[in-house]
Amino acid sequence: MRQTRTFAVIGLGRFGAAVAETLVEQGLEVLAIDNDGDKVDQMSDRVTHAVQCDATDERALRAVGIENVDVAVVSIGEGIEASILIVMTLMDMGVPEVIAKAVTVKQGKVLEKLGVARVVYPEREAAVRLAHGLAIPNQLEHLELAKGFALVEMPLPSRYGGMLLRETMIRSRYDVNVVAIKRAPDPITGQQPGGQEEVNFQPAPDDLLRDGDVLLVIGHETDLKRLQEEA
Numbered sequence: 001m002r003q004t005r006t007f008a009v010i011g012l013g014r015f016g017a018a019v020a021e022t023l024v025e026q027g028l029e030v031l032a033i034d035n036d037g038d039k040v041d042q043m044s045d046r047v048t049h050a051v052q053c054d055a056t057d058e059r060a061l062r063a064v065g066i067e068n069v070d071v072a073v074v075s076i077g078e079g080i081e082a083s084i085l086i087v088m089t090l091m092d093m094g095v096p097e098v099i100a101k102a103v104t105v106k107q108g109k110v111l112e113k114l115g116v117a118r119v120v121y122p123e124r125e126a127a128v129r130l131a132h133g134l135a136i137p138n139q140l141e142h143l144e145l146a147k148g149f150a151l152v153e154m155p156l157p158s159r160y161g162g163m164l165l166r167e168t169m170i171r172s173r174y175d176v177n178v179v180a181i182k183r184a185p186d187p188i189t190g191q192q193p194g195g196q197e198e199v200n201f202q203p204a205p206d207d208l209l210r211d212g213d214v215l216l217v218i219g220h221e222t223d224l225k226r227l228q229e230e231a
């Protein structure tokens, strides 16, 4: 059986604290570190271990056994020097996956050069997601897969209610792929139609679409927008 990965979160600001809490909610083991005793106290009953230490101090990091974690998230926005030092120390110690938060693109570039597995820009990423969400009306979720391409969750456009998937010609007309259909319950019985799964991950050409269904669609942003907007 594959062993569950263990995590450390260094820097318990809003972002770091939310990462640590969410990992714990998923049943994962988290070592939370901050040099501010109040932050550590606030987290102590929510994570597996919460430790007050200066993470730029290699000996302190060793003392808490950081080299045993599989993934470390360094979430220190201000003070890029501290981030750099901590990231370098973690990598020298052989922590297999280091993820670092950056506030500016310059910071991100420096962290990438150090060889971190991933740089996250929480504010920028939230802003981009919001803007994408606003640009394509009605969509419920938007996940950018590559520049210009996305997986979106959208209510079935009303013009397709009652049609078979193949009759809609969505794929050929819009160059997008319907990868799943979330089923609306039968309007009369309130049950899922024909014993089907609530989420149909293998949509077939003869699947019937009904008002209230939700589609998961992959494609180029402009094509997704066309699909959603055309009457």
Ligand code: ATP
Pocket: 010, 011, 012, 013, 014, 015, 016, 033, 034, 035, 036, 039, 053, 054, 055, 056, 075, 076, 077, 078, 079, 082
């Ligand atoms: P957010 O926006 O997520 O709230 P932030 O970018 O404002 O966070 P900072 O205030 O820069 O975050 O730092 C995040 C946390 O990192 C703080 O709680 C701070 O005490 C902690 N921190 C800063 N330097 C160190 C360090 N050398 N060792 C351990 N913790 C540190």
